[in-house]
Amino acid sequence: MLRTAVVGATGAVGRELLALLTRPGMPPIRLSPVASARSAGVDIGARIGLDAQIEPVRALNDVDFATMDLVFFAAGAEVSRQVAEKAAAAGCLVIDNSSAFRAREGVPLTVPQVNPESLRHRPESNIIANPNCSTIQLVRALHPIHRLATLRRVFVSTYQAASGGGLRGLAELADDSRSVLDGRADLAPGRFGPPLAFDLVPQIGLLDDHGAAHEERKLRSEPRKIMGLPDLRVDATAVRVPVFHCHSEAVHVDLERPVSAAEAEDALAATDGIRLYRSGDDPACPSPRTVEESGADRALVHVGRVRVDESQPGSLAMWVVADNLWVGAAYNAVDIMRTALDHGWLG
Ligand SMILES: NC(=O)c1ccc[n+]([C@@H]2O[C@H](COP(=O)([O-])OP(=O)(O)OC[C@H]3O[C@@H](n4cnc5c(N)ncnc54)[C@H](OP(=O)(O)O)[C@@H]3O)[C@@H](O)[C@H]2O)c1
Structure with a gap:
């Protein structure tokens, strides 16, 4: 035992x-x-x-x-x-x-x-x-891309669910949403700082002297340690959104060599624990709701909207969603x- x-x-x-x-x-x-x-x-x-x-x-x-x-x-x-x-x-x-x-x-x-x-x-x-929950889904999606073409720089914007703020965060979003729908506008600051219901909160955790929030500092430093890339540059903006479960991330990377979207998709699709969504799929792209409803897929990192910017060789962008309480x-x-x-x- x-x-x-x-x-x-x-x-x-x-x-x-x-x-x-x-x-x-x-x-x-x-x-x-x-x-x-x-x-x-x-x-x-x-x-x-x-x-x-x-x-x-x-x-x-x-x-x-x-x-x-x-x-x-x-x-x-x-x-x-x-x-x-x-x-x-x-x-x-x-x-x-x-x-x-x-x-x-x-x-x-x-x-x-x-x-x-x-x-x-x-x-x-x-x-x-x-x-950190946002870091785990980020590095799981970045890992196959790094093996394919070596990361030079990462830009990530997060769209983080209320469950990241624990049970209190979930209850607060539910209660405040009801209050707004009932016509009461006197919401108090709480778990997320300003009220989250029907709004976005573009700051998760305290700001440092350079204006970076605690969550953004974790997103910068943790991938370096996990991926063994001490010089990797990660720019992060972390935003709390009025969604109950599942964090989403818009991820943009600069790579050592240009890759096509198809190459990147194949690398992601071949990676255990990743579900890739291609443009013709149904749904064509993961969202917090589709991931939450996917049951057994709660353990997967869901990646869609893989694309390159033709004007910037070596660029790649993707949309990454995962269940923060499971994957994260x-x-x-x-x-x-x-x-x-x-x-x-x-x-
Ligand atoms: N939520 C996420 O998505 C997520 C993801 C990754 C990591 N984490 C981390 O996981 C941890 C827990 O987060 P959570 O979201 O689960 O928070 P939570 O829903 O607020 O739960 C907090 C838990 O800690 C217990 N606790 C609080 N003070 C305690 C004390 N003095 N002694 C013993 N137990 C105490 C609470 O017990 P009572 O019920 O008795 O108060 C409750 O069981 C945090 O460090 C968080 O950063 C959270």
Whole structure:
């Protein structure tokens, strides 16, 4: 039995982790859901309609990490900073969904489809970082393009769903949308800064001294570490949009050599985990709604609108959509767990 805790089990990512870890085909797991003291005793399995029976939620302070083999953290960077290293020191393998350790030397930042070599050895830190949700779908789409013609520069504009702001973000968008439709215009600032309903918020996270938002800084730095390209230039604009699930990205790249759209499409179509949409397909292009409704395709990165600008040799553009809670979080974390199991790191 793999003794596994999910810290943040009542949240948007934690719930998806529980659902994935209790699916048929998983190794035998003794699953311990963990959250804040507010949620202690909650039957989270019943609340989210899991078939499998799991223990009631435990408060984080009541967990003895020496009794765990594996711990997923999905409770925010502050909780990870305070507790994840203690779990790692107690011998657990930690897979952390927050930004707390992503840039740290000795902590692999892993997307198994892109840099499986980062998990050649069990890290001495005992911590593996799951990248930012927008980064994961970006690097999974860029990887085959880089192998085809070598990236020189990346420009990405994101269209990020409310679920990226957790359960509170989802509730706020739903409540505010109802209020607007009911004719009430007195919306208060909230999870996204300004109200998101029927608007766009072109700033995700705090701005630095140069005007870049926290989300944009992650989109710049994380692909460099994951793709092993320390000098890769990534320009990002991150925008929150009033969509409940699935992040979209308009991606433009400069390449070392010109490629045709057909060449790029063939490279993408041949890549595991990518669903390519060509112009004659139905739908001809992925959107948050078509991806959300695609069920089993939640684990895929959906790419369409692949095109080149004939006036700029070496340019390529594409539209990339993925489920931020799966591709961008829980599924990637579980893929990391599978790699750790394959390597025999977890008994
Ligand atoms: N949402 C996404 O698309 C996404 C994607 C990639 C990564 N992430 C990262 O994943 C993490 C979780 O995000 P989320 O969207 O799932 O957030 P969320 O819906 O707000 O859930 C937060 C979870 O953390 C728990 N928590 C909060 N404070 C805690 C404390 N002091 N001790 C123990 N548990 C505590 C909450 O428990 P209670 O219910 O008891 O309050 C809840 O289970 C964040 O680091 C986020 O950046 C999110």
